[in-house]
Amino acid sequence: MRHTRDAMASPNRTARSAVVTGRLLGIAFLVCFLTGVYSHLLQEPLGWMRFPTRPVQLYQFTQGLHITAGIAIIPLLLAKLNVVMPALVQTPPVRSVLHLLERASIAVFVASALVQVVTGLLNTYQWYPWPFPFKQVHNALAYVLIGSLLIHIGTKLQIITRYWRKRDSFDAQGRFVADPTVGSELPDPNQHDPNDPAGQEARPGSASPSGGFVGRLHRWIDGTPAPGPVAPATDTVPVTRTAASADGRRQRVARRGFIAGVTAATAGVVALTVGQSSAVGEPFNVFGPRKRHLGQNGLPVNRTARAAGVLATATAADWALTVAGPSVSRTFSRAELIALGQTEARLPIACVEGWSQMATWKGVRMRDLLAAVQVDPHVHVRVTSLERHGGYRIMEMGPEYTADPTTLIALELNGEKLDLEHGFPARIIAPGRPGVLQTKWIERIEVIA
């Protein structure tokens, strides 16, 4: 155990590295949590809730951020787990009941973080190779993850405050300053067990022979000192100072290499996928699971008419939309809807899976349609799709959307007749809502309050 731990000793596996990677990871998890809760509440609001409809791209932004931050978490989480690897094999494994609880909370945190990130990523690929429902588990684990993260920050707070600032973390030579009073579980890269030869490479002054597997391993890795002085050493410089500055330089180089690797991985993986939800990233969309402007009417498709089981009903000649008010109920054919007068709106389709695209819609305003059945537009409505099954067959909409002048019963998309895959004969489009609530192939709108 101890040998494994010494083999892991590195200038990048210090409390300071854990704080630096942990800060970034903490921010990314918080962003994912808040944007995730927002997306969840949009889909399952508590009765009293109202949501902003401006800017119309709000949900496109929050959900794009959710997925992008989630993708950035992959390299950051791996980096953080790499930094704290020596704590995994600490001796003794458990020091007290409190320490056992703390380690258990970290196990919960790591497990839920890994499962959230892996299942979240695969969800963007629409692949679900696991034996549990994604949406419910993703929602529940988010609280488990954030709860265990708060516990983790709490238990490590002394270390976090001690190594928050760079100037408190390194000495004048750039070497990590280990502070044994804060209780870090990571080894000090400057100090090594005197009985263990593994650390000799960090102390060029001492050339005592070393044995054991780890010692041999480290000699194989680090070999004999590289030829030539690293620092412009002169004879007047004391040996200890040269050694200290050389060691400081070694640690700085290691740290910069690590930061360069994590930055390259995070920036690279984000840049090559963010084009599915951002116009800026579109030219670099190499690995995004979606490509903008690809699909019927120049827009990607999620659920097809065939999958929804509406091939016959949506194309039936006698299709009509029923609008049921408390006193008046009317049905409208597609031609009658067009005759009510159409309005154009620029609204994005923004999917919970992260992809999004702006589009031009043309159709009847919801409030005009409600006026046609003598209803004030500030009402709750229930919209039913022709879909035979599926969790989003019935959708409810609050007054902030029904009264909004851009909420349409869309009949045209991007200058063409609405394609069957996009909800022909008519669909809903409203500002700032997730794609799953932009109900396609609608057959009934009912005023419920």
Next chain:
Amino acid sequence: MSAVVVDNRVRTARIVLVVLGVLVLAFGAWVLVTTVRPNRIGGLATWLLGAVVLHDAILSPFVLAVGMGLRRAGRALRTWVLVVVQAAVVLGSVLALVVLPEIAAKAHGTKNDTVLPFDYTTRLLVVEGVLVAVVVIALVVGAVTARRRPDQPVVAGTTSP
């Protein structure tokens, strides 16, 4: 382990964070048991445990070995060459981790043609090829400039002087 000294303000903040954390965690557990059927929670438990085991027992030792290999290979490299090589290896690995499941998902079948529209295998190979090219160029340029300027010391990378 030396005695851990805890500041009073830190102690208060710590208690608040831990209590809040336990409450949020308990809420998550409650949401889980009230929205997910019990027979599915068993499957989730397997995934949670499996994720930790896969990471700690397979991925971590692998990363540790690669890191040691880089450290050995890097001891004769100039600093900037080593940094370029490290960054390329890390980026290449993370891209593979993200894109390989995407290739598997596409092979598994998509619901329509606008889902996973690209040829991800070719694209991954091209990007990894570019990264290999960057590494080779950095190594060659590093070697050539080191030969031209023999008076410049070769930096021992992340290793000892």
